[in-house]
């Protein structure tokens with residue numbers, strides 16, 4: 001990929017899990033599945049049968065999901081989760097948010113961007129998808145999708161510049 | 171209240187909950203012998219054993235029916251083994267009920283027992299299982315079980331104004347209910363500060379908001395109403411009046427789309443094409459039981475619900491219809507769900523006093539209803555209890571609700 005990593009240039013960037021999100025660090029998308037017959041969505045992406053009991057499709061097709069959604073709920077982990085979670089040392093509390101994607105009718109659980117904690121979140125808050133480093137080993141930097149407080153869109157930036165620095169609720 | 175699909179509960183028994191890490195069959199045998207003694211039935215008269223499986227104990231745990239049949243002494247008895255996560259015990263009861271109502275057997279033993287490791291539940295077995303949602307949620311997100319409990323808790327706070335004190339009050343109430351329960355593991359009366367001073371695990375839930383994992387066992391002897399009549403005729407009287415009956419066992423799965431994010435999923439189903447069903451999954455569990463029994467929440471004397479966290483107990487008030495959505499905090503604060511109130515919830519002390527012994531838990535909920543309905547619950551007796559409900563949720567689309575009446 002063309003983006004040069006901001007950290008440790010010798011590490012190669014790899015997704016923590018294959019096929020769940022695009023690697024465009026500026027505007028990443030989650031990759032879901034869409035039923036070609038009834039149009040319903042699935043995340044995480046998979047092949048095979050449509051989940052709807054009313055649909056006979058035996059295939060699903062990959063599709064990018066909306067980058068923005070609203071917080072359905074959220075929490076903050078204060079203890080290191082057990083394996084197969086790979087913690088960073090020392091462990092730092094991090095938030096998780098379940099975000100509702102309106103167009104897809106999905107609620108997707110994800111980590112929240114580093115530094116944004118539960119106290120910074122609220123049900124209904126607008127979030128957007130970003131990529132963050134989950135953990136590193138000797139050769140790799142493992143990337144994970146995260147929800148981050150939404151920055152004003154290009155259209156509304158002009159009017160919002162006075163009231164916000166970088167738009168992050170953190 | 172009695173229906174033609176009722177079965178009788180002749181006897182119940184438990185091994186106390188604790189944390190010893192011994193062979194789970196040891197606990198199960200104590201519960202089985204207690205239930206047989208309570209029923210005044212010999213093991214060799216049991217025609218069917220319905221076992222609730224535990225998954226952490228090698229293959230004998232996966233075949234609980236056979237494991238306990240052998241342990242009690244092979245008698246040629248027919249068996250089944252059920253796995254339905256936290257609802258395994260109710261699924262086993264449902265299996266026994268179906269055999270009895272179909273006339274394939276008259277009397278059955280339902281049994282579940284568990285032993286548990288310390289700490290967070292984590293995926294069973296090692297290795298990279300990238301297609302397993304359980305592996306995915308831990309590896310990609312660190313989404314432990316308390317993370318999901320916390321999502322529901324935080325939503326109550328932001329949507330309905332629940333407070334950390336409300337959650338703590340659930341623990342306080344349950345500790346007061348259960349501290350004299352001989353089968354409970356935690357026998358300390360807690361005050362609000364105990365909870366508020368315990369460390370945050372997954373915000374907003376603290377250590378004392380979240381149920382522990384426990385060792386324990388529960389069993390019951392169930393039979394046809396006809397068998398119960400004959401069995402009791404040999405004893406003191408010839409009627410089935412006063413016998414506890416299973417009036418309903420709700421074990422429905424979700425209806426697509428399951429629009430609420432539930433353990434262990436990373437996303438909900440999509441509501442883009444098919445709208446969410448009018449009755450959400452956890453509501454439908456209890457309502458399927460109400461429909462079977464032909465009663466409603468207004469007929470209840472008490473309820474045993476699955477307080478995996480303090481906040482989830484509040485959710486259950488709404489799921490089983492004790493109040494409307496968003497009103498559970500008010501119901502709690504009014505004292506209605508405390509023993510002596512309008513509709514006591516978790517008079518046993520609930521998971522707050524027991525911790526969770528997965529395959530035994532749904533059976534132990536029914537044991538509590540039986541003791542309450544018989545008037546044998548001692549210090550925690552709900553006066554004049556006639557009808558009780560249990561509600562329980564398991565992973566992977568499992569859940570159960572059992573109605574017991576007398």
Ligand SMILES: [Zn+2]
Pocket residue numbers: 035036037038039040050051052055056057
């Ligand atoms: Zn389809």
